[in-house]
Amino acid sequence: MKVEAFDAMYPSTSPMIQIEQGFGRWLDYQGMDEVEKRAEEISSRSYGHLRDLVQILKRQQQQFGEISERRAADLDSLERGDAYVMVTGQQVGVYGGPLFAVYKLLAVIKRADEAEKRLGKPVLPIFWMATEDHDFAEINHVFTTQTFSRTLKKDSLSTIPLAGKASVGELEFDRAKLELVQMAQRLLLNETETPHTSQLYGELIDLIQSSHSFAEFFAGMMRRFVGNDFLMFDPHAQDVRALERPMFRRLIEHHDALIDALGHSYEEGMPSIELNREAHLFYHDGTRELLTKIDGVYTTKRGHRFTENELLAELEAHPERFSNNVVSRPLMQDYLFPTLGYIAGPGEIAYWLQLRPLFHELGWKMPLLLPRLGGMIVSANDEKKLRQEGVTVEEYVKQPLPDHPFDDEAFDENLYAYRTLTGAISHEARKHGRRFETKSKHVLERLADEMRAEAKRDHYRLNTRRFHLSTRLSPMDAPQERVLSMVPILNRHGLDIFRRLRSAYEQSDSERCLFRV
Structure with missing residues (x-):
């Protein structure tokens, strides 16, 4: 495999490019060059819950797949308060979701190793699975090729009880197992059979049968096909919510100040992105409902009403009934973990730029904000066809x-x-x-x-x-990484393809890579 820098996959205005060039004035730290400053800042903070958090992490890794001896030792260091973390995250899409989820994982591993060398202390790469999210349509599908067509077909799971209303972590995964088996069959039937097809199918069926949640299925894909040198984290677990109770309390008590800070956080030149600027917490009572404060009362669309004192009492009794939205999740992440940085995609970079005032409101600085790996995989057969058409990969990406x-x-x-x-x-x-x-x-x-x-x-x-x-x-005129799943790539290039990508990427100086396989 060969890897080379490939900036052509993003326009110059993309947050993936601008995070390194034009967004510095909205960041507290300028990339990895200031990781030592970030480490110094969080070393002065107290994480009294780390012991309990590490025990939860250890139990979760047993559920999602055992980690390497190195990471097990690093967890012990984290428990003693002698380690840091680097975080990324994504919704738990079926079959690993779009390829960029894998690229986030590869990037957080690489950045954690880089930070560890610079700091001389363990840095654990953590993938935060967005199991609290309720957008079932975001995770329930893959795209499959169709004969004699450049249009890919969206292959989606049927609706299951409470899908789209309750958190994904609460849905009955077992109801989807038969459909997932059929989806795997369609994915592979629409691909050319290779020496890898039979083994891959067996691995996928085994993963489906051994999983009991969408988080387990997602984590299983990453463990089996990427490795065991990272941690998968499920935040929507009851024992995690209990640890988050003090931070939820702060978010409620600082509600007005945080909303005011967010309301004034957008500045000219920032990427335009929609954010809910009136609420930052969800309440769970069978379904997941946004808590909006109106005339001093926290309300939901289903008619729940709480004064601040009532909401705090509910939090004290039932922390599992609360979760974060995209605005408060980064704050919760910074509370739970001694976080050096967050590995983000273009959409996340766009909204994270507006979050710095919220970190400051809580007396913190915003962690390093780092772009994920942007990757494009090109096979020898692809390159042969490009030569026959008389265009380069770069020319094709710019003008399919x-x-x-x-x-x-x-x-x-x-x-x-x-x-x-x-x-x-x-x-x-x-x-x-x-x-x-x-x-x-x-x-x-x-x-x-x-x-x-x-x-x-x-x-x-x-x-x-x-x-x-x-x-x-360029499936459906979109970047490859946003449409294709892991399965066709595994079928075409072998079950070790993502381990080989990781090795090639870690030897590269670029965060936007063309992989020739």
Whole structure:
């Protein structure tokens, strides 16, 4: 495998580029160059709950798959308060979600190792699974290829009870198992069979059968196909919520100040992104409902009403009934863990830029904000087809090739001489009777139809190459990393492909990489 820097996959205005060039004035720390300053700041803070948190992490790793001896030792260091963490996160999409979820994981491992070398202390890479999220439509699907088409098909799970209303971590995963098996079959049937297909299918079925939640299935994909040198964290566990109680209390008591800070956090030049600026906590009572403060009373759409004192009493009795939104989750992350930095994608970078005033309101600084790996995988077959089309990967990414149109009018013009000959032959045949004229026209028109059909077959063969490039490199005119799942990549390139990607990426100086496999 070869890896090279590949900035062409993002426009120059993308947050993935600008985080390194134009957003510095909205950050407390300027990338990894200031990791020592960040370490000094969080070393002065108290994390009295670390012992209990580490015990939870150890239990969760047993559930999601055992970690390496190195990370087990690092957890012991974290328990003693002698280690840091680097965090990333994502929704728990089926079959690992889009490829960028894997790239986040690879990036957090690399950044943690880099920070560890600089600080001389263990730094644990943690993947925060967004199990508290209730957007089932965000996680319930994959995209599969279709024969003779550049359009991919969205293959989604049926709705299960409370899907879209309750947190994903609370949904009955067992109800989806049969559909997930069928989805795996469709994913692989729509792919070319390779030497890896049979083993991959067996691994996927085993993962489905051994999992009992969407978090377990997601974590299992990462453990089995990426490695065991990182930690998976499920925040929507009851024992985690109990540890979060003091921070939820602060979020409630500082509600007005945090909302005011967020209301004034956007500045000219920041990426435009929608944020709920009126609420930052959810309440769970069978479903997940946003808590909005109106005239001093916290309310939900289903009619729950709490004064601040009532809400604090409810929190004291039932912390498991509370969860964060995208605004308060980074704050909770900073409370729970001695967090050096967060590995973010473009959308996350856009909203994190507005969160610094909220960290300051709580007397903290915002952690390092670092871009995830941006990756594009190109096979030898892809490159062969690019050469046949006369374009480079970079040119193709900037301007994907459209279908070759079939020009009926031009084809008819090319048949002008044939049509003239047909007329002459028909004229001569007529001299021997109308039936000969009719028969000659029929034979010659049928021959013309066959020539048109052959021309269309030749034309289709030209487009087949372009269909291939589109579905592999720019599916549905979107970046490869945002559409394709792990499964087709594993089938095409082997069950160790993501371990090989990790090795190549860690030897690269770039965070935007073209992987030639």
